[in-house]
Amino acid sequence: MRMVNRRGARRDRREAGTALLFLLPQLFGLVAFICVPLVVSLYYSFTQWDLVAPAPTFIGLENWQYLLTDVRIPTVLWNTAKFILTGTTSFLVFSLIAALVTYRPRRGVAAYRALLFLPYVLSQIAVGIVWRWMLNSESGPINQGIELFGASGPDWLLEPGTAMVAIALVTTWQGIGYGMTLYIAGLNGVPDALPEAARIDGANAWQRFVHVTLPMISPTVLFLMVTSLIGALQLFDPVVAMTTSGGSVATAGGPNDSTRTVVLYMYNQMFNYNERLSGLGYAAAIAWLLALLTFLLTLLQLAFSRRWVFYENERPTPKGGER
Incomplete structure (x- = not known):
């Protein structure tokens, strides 16, 4: 032995x-x-370095202290939050609608899925440049189409109230195929017997979706919520492509800083040596702020997901604690 x-x-x-x-x-x-x-x-993050000096200079907590008093930080955080409220929400909703329309096999549905997924594989910079032309207030086809109905379109990328919304809708258009693909995988995992049983019990289409289908695909919804929120906090390329003027990234984020996100501001500070604490050190402090914010928001999502995410192997516990 x-x-x-x-x-x-x-x-x-x-x-x-x-x-x-x-x-x-x-x-x-x-x-x-x-x-x-x-x-x-x-x-x-505890140093100051303009990448020109031979080595960084240790300055202790000065970058972090300045980070807490920098009046531009609330602005870029609010801009990022606006993108999350518009772009992330529209991505989740429209991707689900596209999946509900296309997940059943029928004639031509494969081509429709491919067309929706195609923008996702394109470069964000290229997509942003094309949509910047399409949203041009003077010669863009979007406003020209609106004028056919006797109305005048807004200055999409030139007005603080519409610039971030326009960027959010463009990112939703590009990512909808990715979300649709994951939703379809989740919908195909829903047993046909469950909605059919609910229909026999008298549930209408909306009730079957809310009380049967949606709980069954809730893990997919959670995954897309977490990953899309992380992506939204790192928004950079679409803003640069759609708001840069004069060919310099330093001019991106307009109009009036209404689209300057946390990552774009971090990039600006990285290569800005005109302020007392700009440069690599302050940019590193902003990066760690973003990392901590991402971590906390992800933890909150996972904590609240216990109330609404249903996993197939879970079973309710009978009264009295017996299993």
Whole structure:
């Protein structure tokens, strides 16, 4: 028996060593490209460096103190929140509508899905440039189409009230195919017997969707909510492509800073050496603020998801604690 146990132990060690050998490249990449940059960026947040001096200067908590008093931080946070409220919400809703229309196999539905998914594989910069022309208030086809009905379209990207909404709708248009694909996968996992049983019990189409279909695809909804929120907090390329004037990224974020997001402001401070605490150090502090905000919002989503996300292997606990 001892001989068998020793052989089993040696086999387990060999298997563990082989597994570790295959994991080493991934572990090396994790440490070299994620862990080390995180530690270095945290150190830089306590320094001032304009990338011209030979080395950063340690200044302690000055970057963090200035971050708490910087009057532009609430503005860029609010701009990012506006994008989340418009872009993330519209992405979740319209992707679900597209999935409900196309998840049933029928003639031509594959081509329709491909057309909806195609914008997702395109460059955000290229999409932003094309939509910037389409939303041009003087010669863009969007406003020209509105004028055919006797009305005048707004200055989409030139008015603070509509600029962020326009960017949000463009990002929704580009990402709707991705969300639709995941929703379709979730809808295909709903057993046909459940909606049919609800229909026999007298539930109408809306009741079947709200009380049967939506709870069954709630894990997919949660996944898209978390990932789309993280993506919204990192909004950069569409804003640069649609609001830059004169070919300089420093001019992006208009009009009147109404579309300047946290990441764009971080980029501006990274290469701005005219302020007392601008440069790499202050940009690193902003990056850590964004990371902490992303982490906290993700935790809140996961915490509240326990109230509305249903997993198929979960079963309600009977009264009295018996199972």
